Amino acid sequence: MAAYKLLLLPGDGIGPEIMAEAEKLIAFLSAAGVASFETEKGLVGGSAYDAHGQAISESDMALAQSADAVLLAAVGGPKWDGVPYDVRPEAGLLRLRKDLGLFANLRPAICYPALVDASSLKPELVDGLDIMIVRELTGGVYFGEPKEITDLGNGQKRGVDTQVYETYEIERIARIAFELARKRSNKVTSSEKANVMKSGLLWREVVTALHAREYADVQLEHMLADALGMQLVRRPKQFDVIVTDNLFGDLLSDVASMLTGSLGMLPSASLGGEDAATGKRKALYEPCHGSAPDIAGKALANPIAMIGSLVMALRYSFGLIPAADAIDKAIADVLAAGLRTADIAGPTDKPVSTSQMGDAIVAELKKTL
Ligand code: NAI
Numbered sequence: 001m002a003a004y005k006l007l008l009l010p011g012d013g014i015g016p017e018i019m020a021e022a023e024k025l026i027a028f029l030s031a032a033g034v035a036s037f038e039t040e041k042g043l044v045g046g047s048a049y050d051a052h053g054q055a056i057s058e059s060d061m062a063l064a065q066s067a068d069a070v071l072l073a074a075v076g077g078p079k080w081d082g083v084p085y086d087v088r089p090e091a092g093l094l095r096l097r098k099d100l101g102l103f104a105n106l107r108p109a110i111c112y113p114a115l116v117d118a119s120s121l122k123p124e125l126v127d128g129l130d131i132m133i134v135r136e137l138t139g140g141v142y143f144g145e146p147k148e149i150t151d152l153g154n155g156q157k158r159g160v161d162t163q164v165y166e167t168y169e170i171e172r173i174a175r176i177a178f179e180l181a182r183k184r185s186n187k188v189t190s191s192e193k194a195n196v197m198k199s200g201l202l203w204r205e206v207v208t209a210l211h212a213r214e215y216a217d218v219q220l221e222h223m224l225a226d227a228l229g230m231q232l233v234r235r236p237k238q239f240d241v242i243v244t245d246n247l248f249g250d251l252l253s254d255v256a257s258m259l260t261g262s263l264g265m266l267p268s269a270s271l272g273g274e275d276a277a278t279g280k281r282k283a284l285y286e287p288c289h290g291s292a293p294d295i296a297g298k299a300l301a302n303p304i305a306m307i308g309s310l311v312m313a314l315r316y317s318f319g320l321i322p323a324a325d326a327i328d329k330a331i332a333d334v335l336a337a338g339l340r341t342a343d344i345a346g347p348t349d350k351p352v353s354t355s356q357m358g359d360a361i362v363a364e365l366k367k368t369l
C-alpha cells in the first residue's frame with residue numbers, strides 16, 4: 001500500500017480543534033486500508049512564535065519540503081498583534097508559499113443542496129454550483145517592480161505598483177486550469193483585462209496559444225474580469241474552471257466564496273511546479289478562513305473546510321479519487337441529514353459541536369469505504 005508523507009500544521013485559534021477532525025479521517029483511511037499516511041506535526045504562526053520566536057522554524061520548513069503535502073489549519077490572532085513584522089503569524093504562511101514555490105491557488109466554490117439558503121443569491125441560482133477558481137499566486141501586481149511610494153517634493157507623493165507577467169508564468173497556471181477542466185466539465189474561462197492592460201493582452205495570447213497547441217479538446221472562453229465579476233453573481237453556474245491573475249483572482253475568489261454561504265465550508269489548495277525527476281508537485285492545503293479567535297476553544301468551529309482541504313490533498317497530491325469522492329459524499333449526506341455546526345445552523349436547528357460533526361462524517365464514510 002502506498003504511503004504518503006503529510007505534514008500537519010494546526011496553527012492558532014480554532015486551528016488545533018479542526019485539525020483534530022481531519023486527523024480522525026486520516027486515521028480512518030489508514031485503518032480502512034485506503035492508504036497509509038506518515039504524519040508529522042509542526043508549529044506555524046503565533047504558536048510557533050511563542051515556542052521559539054519564529055513564525056515557522058527551519059526544521060519545520062525542512063519537513064514541509066520533504067512532505068508529499070502540507071495540511072495547515074489557520075494562523076493569527078489578536079494575541080500577536082504587537083509582534084515584529086517579520087515574525088508575525090502570517091510570515092509563516094508567506095514563507096511556506098514562497099519556499100515551496102506555490103504559484104497556483106485553487107479555490108472551489110461548491111454549494112451543497114442542503115445549504116442553498118445560506119447563499120447571498122437566490123437558491124435556484126446556486127443549487128448544484130461547483131466552480132473552481134485558479135488564481136495565480138506568486139506574480140502580478142502584488143510582487144512586480146517598481147513598487148514604491150516616492151516623494152515628489154511638491155507636497156505630492158506617487159504610489160506605484162507594477163503588474164508583470166512572463167510567458168512561463170501564464171503557461172504554467174493555464175496548464176493547471178486545463179488539466180483540472182479535463183477532470184471536471186471540460187470548460188475553462190480565462191479572465192484578464194486585455195482591453196486595457198498589456199499584461200492582460202499577453203495573458204490572452206499565451207492562453208490561446210497553449211490551448212491550440214495542447215488542449216484543443218477543452219472548451220476555452222475569454223472574459224474580461226469586470227464582466228466576469230458581474231456574471232459570477234448573475235449566473236454563476238455557467239462557469240466550471242476560471243483561471244485568472246493574482247489581483248483579479250483575489251477579488252473574484254472572495255466573491256465566489258460568498259455564493260456558497262459559510263466561510264467554514266471552504267477549502268483551498270496551493271500547488272507548485274512539477275519536480276522534473278519525480279513528477280510530484282509541492283502542495284499546501286488549508287481552509288480559506290482564518291483562526292476565528294472569537295470562537296476558539298468553544299467547540300463551535302465548523303471542521304468541514306479543514307476536512308475539505310484534506311479531500312483536496314487526496315485528490316490533487318495523492319490521486320486517491322474514490323476516497324476523495326467518498327468523503328465529499330459523506331459531507332453532503334451529513335448536511336442533507338440536517339447536521340449543522342453553529343455557523344451554518346438555521347434558527348430552528350440544534351447545532352452540533354466541532355467533534356460531533358467530524359465523528360458524523362467518519363460514521364457516514366464507514367458506510368461506503
Ligand atoms: P476568520 O476567517 O478567522 O473569521 C471570520 C468570521 O468567520 C468569524 O466570525 C469566525 O468565527 C467565522 N469563522 C471562520 N472560520 C470558521 C469555522 N471554521 N467555523 C465557524 N465559524 C468560522 O477571519 P478574521 O476574524 O478576519 O481573522 C482572524 C485571524 O485569522 C486574524 O489574526 C487573521 O489575520 C487570521 N487569518 C488567517 C488566515 C489564514 O490562516 N490563512 C486567513 C484569514 C485570516
Ligand code: MG
Binds near residue numbers: 250254
Ligand atoms: Mg483575499
